[in-house]
Amino acid sequence: MKIFRLILLILHVGILFLLLGSLLNAYIPPKIFPWFNLLSLGFPVLIVLYIVLTVFWVLSWKKRAFVFMFIGLAFINPVKRWVNFSSEKKESSSDIKIVSFNIKAGLMGKDEVQNYLKAQDADVILLQEDGGMEYPMLKGYNRTKSNGILTILTKHNLSNEKLFFSEDESMELQSALQADIEIKGKTYRFVDIYLYPFQFEKKMIKLDGNSEANEQKVKGVVKKLIPTFKIHQDQVKKIRESLENSPYPVIVAGDFNSVPNSYEYYHLSEDLEDAFMSTGKGSATSFHDYKFPIRIDYVFSSKSLEAVSYDVDRSVSISDHYPVITKFSLKDK
Template identity: 45%
Template sequence: MRLFRFLFTVFHFTVVALLAGTALNAYVPPKVFAWMNMLSLAFPFLLIIHTVLCMMWLVLWKKRAFIFLAATLLFYYPAKRWINFTAPAEGEVADFKVLTMNIKGAAYGKETLYSYLKNSNADVILVQEYAKNLKNTDYPNTVQSYSIVGLASKTKVIEHQRIETSSNGESFYADIEIKGRTVRFINMYLNPFAFDKNKVKPSEDYEKNKRKVRYIAGTLIPTFKIHQDEVAAIRKAVLDSPYPVVLAGDFNAVPSSYEYYQLSDVLHDAFLTAGNGLSTSFHDYKFPIRIDYIFSSKDLKPISYWVDRHEKMSDHYPVIATFKFEK
């Protein structure tokens, strides 16, 4: 029994160390050590294991339970990026509503998708992987000059411009007039991973699984390095903006990743202020993850934030937030 407890204690300390290691993504770029960014993908699994082990120590009534429970405080804020509970903003009236969605080229059905977008009542809609047919939303102002990302707005689009990146991702900003003010919306789609599902499904064959692990690492690591350059360009666009900023889109990166830390350093994740429940938006694999976000500058107060999972219109669910201008 002592050996059992000793081994589980060592294992638990290892889990805690790995969880703590995800925070290093705030400082270690993928081009320096990309494997650190891979650790961010394991964060929810590691947190679940940590929670189960804490419960086990409590049941066994071991003092070490309180050490591990105290360590849990280190992961409070990282966990909030995945699951959060906030009180409703009583008496707060939003000035505008934003919807972002990777629509996967309307491959799940155009009629249902565009009817949903049209009836969403969002002031600004940002889409990724679109098929240049935003006119179907009946919004009076659209940006359809780019191959992967597009925008529809109820109000005037003053100007828009591509954010230059040398990758298969694409981003642009659009300055939009809302209630007599100008807000810069950045629609972001970071370079995709483009996994072949058949190559990532676990197998009973050990050698096949080894090849699949090499395939996954060989896909993730180069993409993380591309993301580093893309995020640098987008950070610059945020910092150079003369207007309040809303950044939304498909980051192709989870919370606790280098990409998330870099962007949350200059903008605020609206889910942390106004979100409730799970923030996961991509449900195409067995374990849902969060890769779609809405961030904002301090001039804009998030009033509400939710992921609409009522109907599957893509492999991503729409993410919606409302904002109020800070006086």
Template identity: 45%
Template sequence: MKIIRSLLVLAHVFVLTLLAGATLNSVVSPQTFPWLNILSLTFPALMIVNAILIIIWIVLRKKRAILFIALTLLMINPIRRWVNFSPESLEKANLKVLTMNIKGGKYGREEVYNYLKDSGADVIFAQEYASEFNVPGYPHRTNTYYITALNSRTELIHHEKIPTTQNGEAFFADIKINGKMIRFINVYLNPFMFEKSKVKPADDLNKNKQKLRYIAATLIPTFKAHQSEVEIIKNTIKKSPYPVILAGDFNSVPNSYEYYQLSDGLQDAFVEVGRGTSTSFHDYKVPIRIDYIFCSPEIIPVSYRVDRRKKLSDHYPVIAEFKIE
């Protein structure tokens, strides 16, 4: 029994080490060591294993449970990017923003348009919109970019593409909200383009090894491509003369290099006012958050939710409300 407990302690330390390793993405780039970014993908699974081990120590009435709980609490912010229970804000919102990857309308473009029209959003971000993105009731639009688009109910003063160098796309749009100019930045980072048949686990061990090699061979170049995209977008945010709302499909999870870089100096609306889980991509049946809404400190987040009532795409719509002073 003592040997089993010792092995469990070693396993628990190993799990916590991996969890801590994922937070190093804040300082280590994919070009330097991309495996840390892969580690960020496993964060929810590792945290579940960590919670199970803590429960085991509590059941066994071992004092080391206190130590492991304390070490877990040190990672409360990384945890809150996946699961959060913020108190309800007392502020009154005057701006509603929605972002959604609509998958080219493959789930039914008319249904998507009807949903977006009835959402009550003032500004709608779209990714993978295909040939056009014209939601009824939104007279101010951008349809000049290939992957990303924006529809607004209020005056759009200027929009411009951000010159990223990879297969993703980003642009900014300056929109007047309640008399104040806000720069909205729509982001779609380079996609992974997995073949589902090569990702789904098999019964054969050798086949699974091949699948893991395929996954790594797909992830690593994409993470490296993200690095250059992120640097350009981050520079655009820093140079903005107006407060920023950054949203879109980042094709990267919380605690990744992309997350740390793009959220630098901004507020994650989910962390500030979100409740429940942040999972926004449902195609792989595992918890994945790759859709985000961030804002400048002078913009006050009031509410945040992922609308999972209907599947209109392989992404759920993400909706946030803000107070613009």
């Protein structure tokens, strides 16, 4: 029994160090050490194992349980970025409604996408992977110029459109679309984000009984992940410049192709509020094509704005992403 507990203790300490490594994404960029960003992908599994082992030590009446419980407090916010239980906030007529949605070019039904967006009656709609769609059903909405990937639609006055590309000028990768929108006499800067995708297929990550084939699949996945992390670092740098130089409060939303606690999350949310952390409930999982909890869609805002609701609408399956619906109070905090 002592040997068994020693093995569990070593495993528990190892998991702890891996979890702490994921927190270093706030400080160490992928171009210096990309493996910390890799750890963020496994955070849900690691934290569940950590909690299970901590409970085991509690039930075993071991003093080490208190040490692991105390250190575990460092992971409260990282966990809340995946699963959260916020208190109710009152909505009012002064709130603005934002919908962010990766529509996968309408491949699962263009009319269904348009009918859904029309029914939402949102003030601002931020779309990713729109495939250059037209939106004849959304009458009364102003729209940014089509670029085939990102689109912002709004009922309000729209100006100062700008596309952002990767920092690496040899790679013409669209990463974000900016537009200033005047709502009820005040201007807000909206940034619609779509970071470079990993371009996985299900068969690439589905493991089977062939250990050699599985090893090759894992290597293939890592070969795609590491370069993509580095591309994201360049894209994040460009977007941060726009956010930091904005003369207006900002609302940032979209498909980040990055999970919570990643380098991308930490640096794009810097000095901003995560609407899910403020008012979300339950799971924030927004990408449902794989049978694994994945949150890659976000809504961040300046601290002068207050999120009053955040919903991942799982009632529709018209894309491989669920729509994210957020309401903000226009009253200053």
